[in-house]
Amino acid sequence: MSKAFPHMGLNASGEVKGACPHDCPDTCSLVTTVENGIALKVRGNPDHPHTQGVLCTKVSRYTERTYHPERVLHPLKRSGPKGSGRFERVSWDHALGDIAQRLQSIAAKDPEAIVPYSYAGTMGLVQGESIAARFFNKLGASLLDRTICSSAGTEGLIHTLGGKVGMKAEFFAESKLILIWGSNSITSNLHFWRLAQEARRRGAKLVCIDPRRTETADKCDEHLQLKPGTDAALALALMHELIVNNWLAHDYLAEHTLGWDGLRERALRWSPERASEVCGVTVEQIRSLARDWGTMSPAAIRLNYGMQRVRGGANAVRAVACLPALTGAWRHRAGGMLLSSSSMFPVDHAALRCPELLAGRTPRTINMITIGDDLLRPASPAFGPAIQALVVYNSNPVAVAPESGKVVAGFARDDLFTVVLEHFQTDTADYADYILPATTQLEHWDVHASYGHTDVLLNRPAIAPMGEARPNTEIFRELAQRMGYSEPCFAQDDLSLCRSAFGDRVDFDRLLQQGYASIEMADAPFASGGFPTPSGRCEFFSERLARQGLDGLPDHLPNHETAGTSAKYPLAMISPPARNFLNSTFANLRSLRDIEVEPILEIHELDAATRRIVSGTVVRVFNDRGEYHCKAQVSARARRGVVNGLGVWWRKLGLRGTNVNQLTSQKLTDLGRGPVFYDCLVEVEAA
Ligand SMILES: Nc1nc2c(c(=O)[nH]1)N[C@H]1C(S)=C(S)[C@@H](COP(=O)(O)OP(=O)(O)OC[C@H]3O[C@@H](n4cnc5c(=O)[nH]c(N)nc54)[C@H](O)[C@@H]3O)O[C@H]1N2
Ligand SMILES: Nc1nc2c(c(=O)[nH]1)N[C@H]1C(S)=C(S)[C@@H](COP(=O)(O)OP(=O)(O)OC[C@H]3O[C@@H](n4cnc5c(=O)[nH]c(N)nc54)[C@H](O)[C@@H]3O)O[C@H]1N2
Ligand code: SF4
Ligand SMILES: [Mo]
Secondary structure, rough: OOOOOHHHHHOOOEEEEEOOOOOOOOOEEEEEEEEEEEEEEEEEEOOOOOOOOOOOOHHHHHHHHHHHOOOOOOOEEEEEOOOOOOOEOHHHHHHHHHHHHHHHHHHHHHHHHHEEEEEEOOOOOOOOOHOOOOHHHHOOOOOOOOOOOHHHHHHHHHHOOOOOOOOOOOHHHHOOEEEEOOHHHHHHOOOHHHHHHHHHHHEEEEEOOOOOOOOOHHHOOOEEEOOOOOHHHHHHHHHHHHHOOOOOOHHHHHHEOOOOHHHHHHHOOOOOOHHHHHHOOHHHHHHHHHHHHHOOOOOEEOOOHHHHHHOOOOHHHHHHHHHHHOOHHHHHOOOEEEEHHHHHOOOHHHHHOHHHHHHHOOEEEEHHHHHHHHHHHEEEOOOOOOOOEEEEOOOHHHOOOOOHHHHHHHHHOOOEEEEHHHHHHOOHHHHHOOOEEEHHHHHHHHEEEOOOOOEEEEOOOOOOOOOOOOHHHHHHHHHHOOOOOOOOHOOOOOOHHHHHHHHOOHHHHHHHHOOOOEOOOOOOOOOOOOOOOOOEEEOOOHHHHHOOOOOOOOOOOOOOOOOOOOOOOOOEOOEEEEEOEEEEEEOOOOHHHHHHHHOOOEEOHHHHHHHOOOOOOEEEEEEEEEEEEEEEEEOOOOOOEEEEEEEOOHHOOOOEEEEEHHHOOOOOOOOOOOEOOOEEEEEEEEO
């Protein structure tokens, strides 16, 4: 085995070190046991401090996914109408030749009519945007604004802390107070939950801030079950109480923050009484949380992206990100906050993507969350050419993008040429002209940063590619060659790309040997300021925003679709992740689907009673954008007035071939042009 695949790095006991590729903050270190070229099992690396030998249920089943009988293992060409899911097997040569020809003929008129569509199916830097980005840069295709997850929160952080920076994850174990804010850690950040448990054993208090009574909320000491999209109001009221009780670090405020006078004035307008009305939590809950934040130390916030999928998402992140500076929490290594650690990694994106291949062109940008509208848009001077070709990889837009009625109508266009690189015949792949079989994480090289800790991980292939599957990189190299692209950068191999990702800023030999390497950072990075903002301070007031004519201070912005404003659609719907799926990935794995059973809508007993709904009733959930059928679950997890449609199921596995995104809108967040999945009004009735 090690002779046949000498590059794979099997050790004597037949184990290969890798990295979990999924869009999850934990970025676990994997150990795959291989025998006779077959991966027998995947487990968590016991040596990696963050993984501690533990994987979530999903990825401990990774071999089931890799060897799944429904893996796409050969290139497929559509043989029925779009969306019918009928395909025939063709050779790589036929598929790549035809695709290159089709793309070339479109590009000859206008390359911007071609759009790449990708996200974080793999978080790998190499199988993500390396050769693929080079290919589209050379082509001059439209650029893609990759906003679907985190762009509002990212903007919020940039304008407050200066980037996606924060506490070192492991020090949460030493905190005395942890606010788990907009995050269901047990579901989506399991290894952080382990740290929170450790803190708790040492006497810490855990407070969950979430409109859903999640399994994480169940296990915290307190739960503030606020209305969706009201986090900024809560944060401002907390500031109000910190001010009136003088729970402030005046010296930290004076030395390391910008715009305190303005923020102070704004916060004083947010009495707990006012915020209580907006947020739907009691005045006493707000006062008590403020007292905890103002008087307990070290105090820390684990924020997650769940709270920024609403109109005011970026402002909400801004408001929350101000809180640690008010009390000087950053002075302690176990104090401060973490939303994402991404900006701590010195990734050399230019080395991977080769923007110089654009050769001075600045193609238009398509926002991935408005793909529904954009696929249906005719050519115009403002928009540019109608979209004629889509190349999809690492993403399943037909399931995950908002307002799927329009997304489906767009993908169903007969005059649209669609190529999908995939492991499985997803909802999106059903609409492809060609499906190209891609390798999984066990079959290719990659290198990973993380957004929940600060280690770089290397992923070595453990087994040879299944069937005729090829790494994304290889597929784009082959296409480049058929398009006549002769730049040497198209010949760079995957191991060399892994090296390029960090250049000499990460010890690659250590990665090869150990599988992971930590990024250097101070234990308490902002103990004496030094934020990566223009002023070097925590910016309560953002000059940069003010210069754009925007509010320089954070504020509460009500949802686009605020509950109580529509008689027709009185219920707010959020659609957070199901524990055993990762976005839409794993929805087709029998063993995991058996745990989730079927798509459900959690509804509060009073909301259910007035609609004659009981648990198990098939319900029609609807608004002006469409309707979705699933089973109701009358549940204490749902707050009154808010229904929880757990996502993201494959449409074709749902009751009538739709999922929650049939109802979500393509409206945008306040900053970052992000999606508002959790800012959505609906009505529910027994079907
Ligand atoms: N098992 C599993 N793990 C995952 C994922 C998955 O699908 N499944 N998804 C991954 C991805 S893509 C990401 S981006 C990360 C982070 O993923 P997130 O989507 O942030 O996931 P959660 O941590 O579940 O956070 C969502 C929580 O926010 C709550 N929420 C909804 N609206 C609001 C609001 O207005 N205010 C507040 N305070 N809370 C709100 C939801 O009820 C939910 O409990 O997790 C990743 N991990
Ligand atoms: N209603 C609602 N919608 C949501 C969300 C929500 O909370 N509610 N969450 C949103 C969020 S946070 C995100 S991040 C997006 C996620 O959206 P996506 O990034 O599209 O995530 P997935 O649905 O997991 O689809 C990833 C696909 O990539 C494929 N893939 C994995 N690895 C590879 C590879 O190496 N090569 C190739 N070619 N393919 C690969 C997988 O098989 C999978 O089908 O969804 C968003 N949509
Ligand atoms: S999905 Fe997250 S918790 Fe599960 S193995 Fe991957 S990184 Fe670890
Ligand atoms: Mo995400």
